[in-house]
Amino acid sequence: xxxxxxxxxxxxxxxxxxxxxxxxxxxxxxxxxxxxxxxxxxxxxxxxxxxxxxxxxxxxxxxxxxxxxxxxxxxxxxxxxxxxxxxxxxxxxxxxxxxxxxxxxxxxxxxxxxxxxxxxxxxxxxxxxxxxxxxxxxxxxxxxxxxxxxxxxxxxxxxxxxxxxxxxxxxxxxxxxxxxxxxxxxxxxxxxxxxxxxxxxxxxxxxxxxxxxxxxxxxxxxxxxxxxxxxxxxxxxxxxxxxxxxxxxxxxxxxxxxxxxxxxxxxxxxxxxxxxxxxxxxxxxxxxxxxxxxxxxxxxxxxxx
Numbered sequence: 001x002x003x004x005x006x007x008x009x010x011x012x013x014x015x016x017x018x019x020x021x022x023x024x025x026x027x028x029x030x031x032x033x034x035x036x037x038x039x040x041x042x043x044x045x046x047x048x049x050x051x052x053x054x055x056x057x058x059x060x061x062x063x064x065x066x067x068x069x070x071x072x073x074x075x076x077x078x079x080x081x082x083x084x085x086x087x088x089x090x091x092x093x094x095x096x097x098x099x100x101x102x103x104x105x106x107x108x109x110x111x112x113x114x115x116x117x118x119x120x121x122x123x124x125x126x127x128x129x130x131x132x133x134x135x136x137x138x139x140x141x142x143x144x145x146x147x148x149x150x151x152x153x154x155x156x157x158x159x160x161x162x163x164x165x166x167x168x169x170x171x172x173x174x175x176x177x178x179x180x181x182x183x184x185x186x187x188x189x190x191x192x193x194x195x196x197x198x199x200x201x202x203x204x205x206x207x208x209x210x211x212x213x214x215x216x217x218x219x220x221x222x223x224x225x226x227x228x229x230x231x232x233x234x235x236x237x238x239x240x241x242x243x244x245x246x247x248x249x250x251x252x253x254x255x256x257x258x259x260x261x262x263x264x265x266x267x268x269x270x271x272x273x274x275x276x277x278x279x280x281x282x283x284x285x286x287x288x289x290x291x292x293x294x295x296x297x298x299x300x301x302x303x304x305x
Contacts, residue, residue, distance in 0.1 A: 020199040021235050027195055028239025028291065031188035032283050033246040034181050039279055040247070041178045044271050058147045060087065060134040061158045064105065067131070071158055079132065079156030087151065091136060096146050099137045105130040131158060189290075192239075196232050196291045197298040225299045232295035233288050240287020244280045251276045 062084065063074035084102070091100050103111075108130040136147060144162040152160045255270050 020195060020202065024192060024195045024199055024235045025239040025242065027188055027192035028236050028287055029242035031185050031192050032240050032243035032287055034185035034188060036243060036247045036279050036283050038178055038181045038185060040271060040275060041174065041181065043275050045174050047271055058136040058138060058144055059161045060136065060151050062132045063156055063158045064131050066129055067158050073158050076155050083156035087134060091134065096138050096140060096143045097136055098139045101135040103133050103135055105132050193294050196294045200228050200232055200295045200298045228299055229292050229295045232291035236287045236291030240284045243283050247276055
């Protein structure tokens with residue numbers, strides 16, 4: 001097969017169907033950008049889970065005087081020194097416990113002011129309303145229930161909370177966004193495949209005289225079909241290239257010059273450039289192979305050789 005002939009036919013086909021080729025490139029680019037974004041979102045959630053789950057604490061909140069009057073769990077009054085010492089001793093005996101810190105009411109109030117000092121409700125809270133609490137770091141955060149079962153309902157304990165519950169809500173939201181992105185990506189992918197099939201069909205119809213002559217002179221099916229398949233592959237590859245650029249620009253502007261500079265995001269462990277770069281070959285491979293396969297299937301129906 002002469003490469004020059006194939007390349008010339010590819011150029012002719014792309015020029016004849018320039019509008020549809022552009023539509024194919026755009027749809028492939030958007031669908032693959034969403035595909036790559038979904039992969040990166042899943043990796044970001046996994047990275048954040050690994051980062052935060054290693055740092056979350058189990059909090060054992062102790063009863064204070066205000067709780068004794070308002071909370072059923074503190075009906076026997078505020079926690080005593082003896083009860084605090086017994087709770088610490090029991091925590092020390094547990095194999096799943098890594099570190100223990102007793103946060104005083106003053107420390108809790110200080111942290112509260114640091115976090116909510118600018119809000120109107122901050123002025124309504126006083127130090128005596130804050131609870132003492134044991135901040136317990138576990139060797140394995142998945143074993144939270146061991147601590148909860150041992151201390152929930154004990155005298156002097158108002159509640160036992162696992163900070164993972166708060167994080168899980170965030171991760172569920174991010175996973176929901178990821179599912180929505182995958183759904184839109186699948187829809188765009190279907191549109192791209194339909195455009196590819198129609199582009200190949202129009203291209204084959206516009207060159208039916210040339211293909212008829214090639215059949216008469218004994219050209220093989222592969223020789224006749226190759227220019228059409230390559231047209232689709234080139235369009236898909238261009239779309240994949242655009243998708244790769246979109247992913248790189250998204251990482252650069254959204255994270256490096258966006259979220260990473262926000263003071264509220266300083267504790268978030270974002271995915272690195274390596275995570276993005278390792279996805280690019282997959283995006284390019286799909287962009288090249290998907291249109292080529294779609295064109296091959298379409299040709300079997302619309303270009304009888």
